[in-house]
Structure formats: C-alpha cells, structure tokens
Amino acid sequence: MYTDFRRFGGMAHRDTAQILLDANISIGGKSMTERIADRTFLSREIVHANPHALHPEFFADFTVSAKQIAAKLIAARGGRQTGCSEVIAHYRGAAATCMHDALADAGIDPMPYTNAVRRIMSLHLELESDRALLLIMLFIITGCLANPRRAVEMIDRFAATELNASLDTLVAPDNAHNLREADPAESRLGLVRLVGGAFRLPIHELSVAPEGTVIGCLPDSDASIADVDVDVSRQHARIWREHGRWFVADLGSTNGTRVISGADKSVNIISAGDGTEASQPFELRNSDILCLGATTRFLVMKLSV
DSSP: OHHHHHHHHOOOHHHHHHHHBOTTOEETTEEHHHHHHSHHHIIIIIITOOTTOSOGGGBOOHHHHHHHHHHHHHHHTTSHHHHHHHHHHHHHTHHHHHHHHHHHHTTOOOHHHHHHHHHHHHOOOSOHHHHHHHHHHHHHHHHHHSOHHHHHHHHHHHHHHHSSOOTTOOOOHHHHHHHHHHOGGGOOEEEEEEETTEEEEEEEEOOOSTTOEEESSSOOSSSEEOOOOTTSOTTOEEEEEETTEEEEEEOSOSSOEEEEOTTTOOEEEEEOOOSSSOOOOEEEOTTOEEEETTTEEEEEEEOOO
C-alpha cells in the first residue's frame, strides 16, 4: 500500500503514515508522530508490518484519511477530470490486482475486496470523484486492517450515509442496457496505454462523432490514435458510439485485434489478422482491455461528464 502511494502519487512513506496513523497514540512513551520520524521504526513496524500487526486503534478516522490521500493522488496525476480518471483506472485496475495478490499471499480471501471494486465501479454516482474516493478508501482500509470484509462494511456504511448509495444495489443487466440507450450523452469512453503493467499518459478520449476514432500507426482520420507499437497496421481498428453503446471493429489488420473483458477476463478475438476485410462490430465496455497486434494494449475507461 505504501509503495503504491509512493509510486503512483509521489507520496513519501512518512507523509502517508502521518495521515493514516492517529497522532494521539503513544508507544513506549513516545507519540506516534515521534515514532514515525524514526526511519527504522517506520520501515520495520509500519510500512513492512505483517498483516494484523497494527491494532485498529492505531489508525486515524479512515474517512478523513481517505479524503486527504484521494486529494493528493488526484492532484499528483494532473488534477480535476484527468487526475480523477487516472486514479479510478489505477485503483480498479493495477492497484486492485496487487491488493488481490497480496491478500491471497497472506492467506486472506481476496474475493470480498475484488467484488467490492466491481460494485463500486457499477454504482451510479453524481461525481466520479466520489467513485475515486470509494476505491481509495477501500484500498486503504483493506491495506491497514488486512480485513477486506471489514473494509466492505465500512465502505458500504459510508456510501449509504454520505452518497445515498449501496454496494448491495446493482442495476440489472437489462436495466443497464436501457439506461445506456436512453441517455447516450453520458456515455463517454477513453483509452489509456498499458505498458509493462503501468499506465502511460495521455488519456485518449474517443470521438462521439458518427465516424468514431481510428487507431493505427498511420491513420488518415481526423479523430485518430497513433500511440501504438510497430506491428499495428496503418489503420488497424475503429471505435464508435451508437445509441449510447460503444463498438470496435478490426479494419482488416495484419496482426489482429482482441478484447479482454474487464468483467470476467475472457478473451474475445475480434480478428485473427488476415489483412483482408473488416470484422463484425464488438461491444466495448468500461474496464475492458483492447489488444492490437502483439504488444499494444489499451485500458478502456469511462470518462466523467
């Protein structure tokens, strides 16, 4: 957790600890603030502590801590919409995977955490910054308490009291489909490159014009994305919006197109890459991974309105 905040948001371990830990707690006659100033203590007893090593009373109010850290992370990633979108993409993607693996390695069931991430992503919230806050709060509480079930309980209570939302309430697939059809103006997607398991800026917003966006190494469309590797065709794939839903089609590429589902990780082959003709349209959804050729990967992400 501490390493993630440092790498993703540039937050020093000491700064993170000062936010997360209760300054009023005394250990061995010294305040928590004094203890944190000791680099050996900070590293051994806080940053690299074993799961459950720190009593829950050692931590400050998680709601306050999460708001402070969320603000710092969003600001560090560019602020406003861009920063918020990057934070959401990271904490529902790479960071969530790392937390899942860390819990599993510690012998703790990671599925409550993973399921909570999915449910947070499904919530209908007025502000995307609230979604970012919920994801970060879940990440923090799980990391601090090593208890994803307890984290889910606290997140659900906060969502109900502060955001009028519940992790127990999901939109049924048919209703969700109807909602997309009825309100296409709110359906906006972007792509961000995944390189070596990390995000690489910028976020490419997809065009809502009828012709959509063409991805390729030498696209001739006004709305295009050329942030690709060498094995991607001149005009490799096209993405467009239709009645509030997003679709991708391979344009007869040489090396093919695939979509990895963000929901169940299934691999959908859009085109094997025979270089002859365009493929049938395939629906893209938030959190899917679009794969062009052997190495070009894009995370599909919802953009706030």
